[in-house]
Amino acid sequence: MASFTLHGIPVSRGIAIGRAHLLAPAALDVKHYLIPQEQVEAEVQRLQKAIATVHKELQTIWNDLPKDSPAELGAFIDVHALILSDPMIAEVPLDIIRTRFYNAEWALLTQIDELSAQFDEIEDAYLRERKSDIQQVGERVLKVLTGSANALPAGDGSEGAGRMIVVAHDISPADMLRFKDRAFGGFVTDLGGQNSHTAIVARSLDIPAVVGMYNASMLIRQDDWVIIDGDAGVVIVDPTPAVLEQYRERQARLLRERKKLGKLKKMPAVTKDGTEITLLANIELPEDCTAAMEAGAMGVGLFRSEYLFMGRAGFVNKLPSEDEQFESYRQAVAAMKGRPVTIRTLDIGADKPLDMAEQTSLNPALGLRAIRFCLAEPQMFLAQLRAILRASAYGPVKLLIPMLAHAFEIDQSLAMIEQAKAQLRDAGKKFDPLIPIGAMIEIPAAALTLPMFVKKMDFLSIGTNDLIQYTLAIDRADHEVAHLYNPLHPAVLYLLASTISIATKAGIPVAVCGEMAGDMKLTRLLLGMGLREFSMHPTQLLAVKHEILNSDLNEITPSVKKILRSFDPMAIAEAVNQLNQAGAV
Incomplete structure (x- = not known):
């Protein structure tokens, strides 16, 4: 059979080589x-x-x-x-x-x-x-x-036999566990996207994976040799000996690089010119703190609290209680051993319905979501605020509010935090009265009216995923317009750079916690803009640290200023590429 290549959505990096094991739905x-x-x-x-x-x-x-x-x-x-x-x-x-x-x-x-x-x-x-x-x-x-449960091959994991590459129409996280001890090298699925649970688990297990391949399970046959290029989102079936050898060399090189990165865990993130950079972790659940600590994170820059609500409210109509939330937040604070934990209030709403049968609005991304939803549900919001405040008695906690755009939203949010504090005082419960309050900058209106935020907030965190989506007026999950999603669009760079600059001049700490923070190809660009706090998935932290250690701000900053004056997308992309190659190790 002739070799052929399939293209899908890369969700977990790395290269896997092995024999295909098909799962029939x-x-x-x-x-x-x-x-x-x-x-x-x-x-x-x-x-x-x-x-x-x-x-x-x-x-x-x-x-x-x-x-x-x-x-x-x-x-x-x-x-x-x-x-x-x-x-x-x-x-x-x-x-x-x-x-x-x-x-x-x-x-x-x-x-x-x-x-x-x-x-x-x-x-x-x-x-x-x-x-x-x-x-x-x-x-x-x-x-x-x-009676069609899948029988699993033994798989010895030896180099000659090749590691098992699971090919399926779809695969659940629970089923992935069944392969974990069977020389499981990677997987390919017809369905799925960047945010599927399977993709999230693949990244956590650090298993190369490509999803959203539509008909891979129909085209790949049992025991075919398969190469997964998790960086490019490419799957090569029945590769030629020359291609196979080329990818084996790349795989070996990646393993060597990964071992080198492991040595950076305890090393401070300091640029060549001596500037200290803070590297933080994004987490969904308290248990994620283990991976954050192992990667050397200096704290949690984003605890996505909605994961405590997901799946439960939607299926059993029961929100987590104040005590249950408090226990989750307290566990995260304890696990970080004195390092700060930034907890974002519920980012849920019309686009993330709390009930499966609930009707969504015509355009949920622009509807009742995040802080808009919380202010419309004050009792639910107060319960979460009390839980977060109570956790602050056990270690350093910062409270982050998503999707703020209006002055009255800032004022109402701050008033409700004060109300939650008063309720806790009345109940005789401890909390940090000086807990820092921050705002997510993810709507262009917020980025363009930043003086309103720096006057009232203790810190800022830029959510680049939504900022890009709203600035460019596209849904990156929509395949028809996904190609328009571009972090290097001049408008996006302008909003990012001006937010970092204004916050820095005002003496307000500012971080980036969206996907851009964990993309090492954008690390030097963000450093040159003046960013000193990055928050990302723990698996991305060491690669970003490597870039920081090999960067000199004296060289980078003038180049980035020049990039920010350009409005030519191709020239910007080329300049960023040159920026990354300068002094690369």
Whole structure:
């Protein structure tokens, strides 16, 4: 068979080489037939038994999680268990059997398809990706019903045999665990995006992966030799000996570079000219602090608190209580051992509905979300503020408010924080009365009216993901316009540079916590703008530190000033490339 190349979405870096192991989706084998009325209850019980079996499977997987597993794995298994318990999955298919006389598989698949269609209408990329969790749960139940559970090869991991490359239409985080100890080298899926749970787990496990390949599982055959280039989002099937050798050399070089980076963990992030840079970690759950500490993070620059709400509210209509939130925040503070933890208040709303059946607005990205949602739900917001304040009694905590754009939003937020403090004083509960309050700068209106923020806030954090999206008026999750998403657009660079400059002159600490902070190709550009605080996923930290250690601000700053005067996108891209090559090690 001739060699061919497939292109998808890169979600986890690195190179993997091995033999393909195909996972066939059970949904393809589902038979559709009507059942006699007298067999309806027996069919209902068959589906109930399958759901109970999957509950036991998930519990077993959760119990058997290795201690060194990424925190995300346990959380995502919990989400799948909650989905399985939700009436939309646990009860509606039973009603379909009783009213339409569908067989169990057909009834379940009908409901999964209906829910998937609802999620397709959600504009927010993260929430839209949750459709895959519902489909993965459905797939697991279907495999029990059809008796088509996947048998796994032993895989010895030897160089001659090649490591196993899993190729699937989709794969759940729980299923990824089954491959972890079987010479699992990487995976390729037809479905998925940057924000899918599978992608998040792949990054946590540091496994090369490419998703969103549409028909890879139809084109790749069992035991084909496969190369995954996780940096480029490329999969090469049946490579020629010359290409195989080329990628083996690249793989070996990457391993050597990674070992070198490991030596930087305890080294301070200081540029060649002696400027100290603060490197922080972005986390979703308290357990992520372990990876942050291991990578040498000087603190948490962004604790995305919405992950405590996700999956629970949407499926069981029960928000985490103040005490439950407090315990999660306290755990993170304790785990960071005196290093500061910045907790962002709930970034959720019309684009991230708290109820699966909730209607979304016509344009959720511009709707009732983040601080707008919190101010519209004052009791929920006050409960979160009290939980964050209580955690500040256990170590340094900073409170970050997302999506502020108006003066009255700043004033209302600060007033509610004071109200939460008063409630805690009345209850006799301890907190840090001088807790720093910060604002996310992620709307162009905020970046353009920064003096309003520096007067009232203790620190700023630039959310580049949304800032780019709103500045360029595109949804980067929309494939038709994703190519327009450009961090180096002159307007984006202007807003970034002016925000950093104004905040610095006002003596207000400013960080970048969006994807740009973890992209080492943009590290020198941000340094030249005057940025001194970067916050990123822990796996990106050492590569960014390496760039910082090899940068001289005396050389970089004049070059960046010149870049910021340019409005030619191609000239900017070329200048940034030259900036990175200057003095590269």
